[in-house]
Amino acid sequence: MIIEAAKVRLVQLDEDLELFDEMGIPAGQKLNGKLNSIRQAIADLKALLNQQSFSSTDEEIQFFKYVKPQFIARQLFALDIFTIEAGKPVDTAEVVKSYFEQELKYTRKYYDQNKFMHQYYLLDGTELDALLFVRNTQPPGSLIPDVQGFDPQFSTAGDYVFARFITNERIQEFLTDRLYSPQEAETLSGITKRRVTLKWTGDAINLAEMAYGIWLTGQVNNGNAGITEIMGWLEVNFQVNIGRPFRRWQSISGRKRVSQVKYIDQMKAAILKRLDDENA
Incomplete structure (x- = not known):
């Protein structure tokens, strides 16, 4: 229950952060807006823990290993991106490239x-x-760096480190996009496949169902990709506007007739029919 409520709050936070990115406001003002939204989301997360208890040690591990680090990673990423952009030299393309390489x-x-x-x-x-994701445990000090502002009721030995790993992955992606063309970035990643242009021609809400299924089952980046990131990737690669994640979720959860996951049920039925036809 705690994990599902926290995931819903994360989707709301990502929508708030996306709105700030769309605003044509100064970088400092944008950062302050984002940080305020993130602080409020983290405060809501703390309040959630004060109101409810974990149903099991496994749920506590799942929360501090996969859920809370996503919130902290948003905070770290906003601060890091602002610092990187603020420190970018106003110089030749070569100097700027060297700067981004150093940041990488x-x-x-x-x-x-x-x-x-x-x-x-x-x-x-x-x-x-x-040891790493249950509160009030003490793993070997050599494994975990010291963390300032450690709250024993809202922190574990490993959740901040995982948040930093998530942040660094996003920073690397940000820097790589600015250092290389899409073709160069693919080559560096070991991806040299022929590009195929595909366009989603079905209903956008169907793709939203798929996106939530991918996110909730943790199929991308070891479960560390957010629903906003997954939907953004699908939008770019399928050339379609899915809409805001939380609003799409409200549309799905508000369905009263037939099935709340109508498209996923259709896919399941189509696959089972194909299997039945092959086995007949």
């Missing part, structure tokens, strides 16, 4: 400083979850 090295340095935890994050390890 900084993100990788954090991985080097926390190699064990980064591998644990990438492999989605579980062996140490009870």
Whole structure:
């Protein structure tokens, strides 16, 4: 219950942050607006924990390993992007490129400083979850860096480190987009497939159902991709406007007739029919 409520709050937060990105306001004003929204969301998250208890240790682990880090990562990302953009030199393209390359090295340095935890994050390890993502535990100090403002009732040994990993992935993507053309970025990522242009011609609400299914089952980036990011990717690659995630969710949850997940049910029926026809 706590996790689902927190995920809904995260979707609302992402919509608030997206609105600030769409506003034509100064960078400092935009940052303040974003940080205020994030602080309120984190305060709501704390209030949620004060009002409810985790149903099990596993739910507590899931919350501090996958959910809370997403909120903190939004805060870190907003601050980091502002700092990077504010420090960008007004100079030649080569100087600016060198600046972005140096910033990229900084993100990788954090991985080097926390190699064990980064591998644990990438492999989605579980062996140490009870030490890293349960409150009032003490894992070996060599694994976890010191964190300022540690709140024992709202923090675990590993949630901030995971939030920083999520942030660094987004920073790397941001910097790579500015350093290289789309073709160069794909080559660097080891992706050299032929581009195929596909356009979504079905109802946008159907794609929203799929996006929520992908997000809620954690199929992208080890479950670390947000619903806004997933929908944004689908919009770009399928050349369609899905709309704001939370409003789409309200449309889906507000359905009263037939099925709330009508399109997913249609897909399931079509796949089962194909299997039945092949086995007949």
